[in-house]
Amino acid sequence: MKARVIVTLKSGVLDPQGKAIEGALHSLGVDGVASVRQGKVFDVELESNNADGARAALEQACEKLLANTVIENYRIELA
Amino acid sequence: MRAAVVVFPGSNRDGDAMRALRQATGREPDRVWHADADLPAGVDLVMLTGGFSYGDYLRCGAIAARAPVMDAIRKHAARGGLVLGVCNGFQILCESGLLPGVLMRNADLHFVCRMQHLKVERAAAPFTQRYAQGQVIKVAIAHGEGNYEASDDEIAQIETEGRVAFRYCDENGNVGGAANPNGSRNDIAGIYSERFNVLGLMPHPENLIDPLVGGTDGRSLFDSLAAFRPAA
Secondary structure (H helix, E strand, O other), X not given: OEEEEEEEEXXXXXXXXXXXXXXXXXXXXXXXXXXXXXXXXXXXXXXXXOHHHHXXXXXXXXXXXXXXXXXXXXXXXXX | OOEEEEEOOOEOOHHHHHHHHHHHHOOOOEEEEOOOOOOOOOOOEEEXXXXXXXXXXXXXXXXXXXXXXXXXXXXHHHOOOEEEEEOHHHHHHHXXXXXXXXXXXXXXXXXXXXXXXXXXXXXXXXXXOOOOOOOEEEEEEEEOOOEEEOOHHHHHHHHHOOOEEEEEEOOOOOEOHHHOOOOOHHHEEEEEOOOOOEEEEOOEHHHOOEHHHOEOOOHHHHHHHHHOOOOO
16 A cells, blocks of 8 residues: 655744745746745555554654654655 | 763764763773664763764654664663763754754755854753853854754743753854854754753864864863763
């Protein structure tokens, strides 16, 4: 079973990289961009096809390693 | 004082750390490999050094913080043992939960590598007893992710408990403003744990121990540690 984990900065946490990308988009003439926040995507392949088990494993993965929950939120999407 | 220096894949300041500890303590520190499950018996101080452990993959210090040796270091700290994390070592201590907060990308996105003045905010600790309270010292900084951030509650707690070890300042001791190289909250350059036995800081005192390389203001930190005697 395939899954995607999306890790994003919590709102209110300053994102200098997102700001730099936002500035670059403006200087490239891309109109209508109000703001950019950068995050991470992990595509994970799981051995089992059990959705509950997969979700539990991925939550553990996020809490233990993939996200720093001081500053980041995570979202799990099962395919 | 028996010291150990931990080496992760990608550590690169371990030689400097060994040299500073050797100079101050008069004995050879143990070198500990990240995959070791135990620390050498009788170690008083564990030092996590600068570098780019695991290539800074995922987040700075994130993977090193989950290495087998970290469980031993957690137990050592819980027993009241001393732990010092410099630069990447500070990032690892935050990621491992031994210190609160996180080191984020420098606010201006630039890697900073230069000399930096610091104010000693707390001299009453095993790491800084040879400094004077409020003393201004000049050491080196070299980091891209030294922007200290924590929740408002954590920052308030750290401040209330007097756990800021060093703040960024100019040569006259004026804290903050243009003297803050990375956007750190409250100009924090280093913090202590609740029991003051764990210190993490971004600057490199281990590189300022010899007049040949521009100063000796870092030496007092290692002399403080060498002179420290834990309560029996």
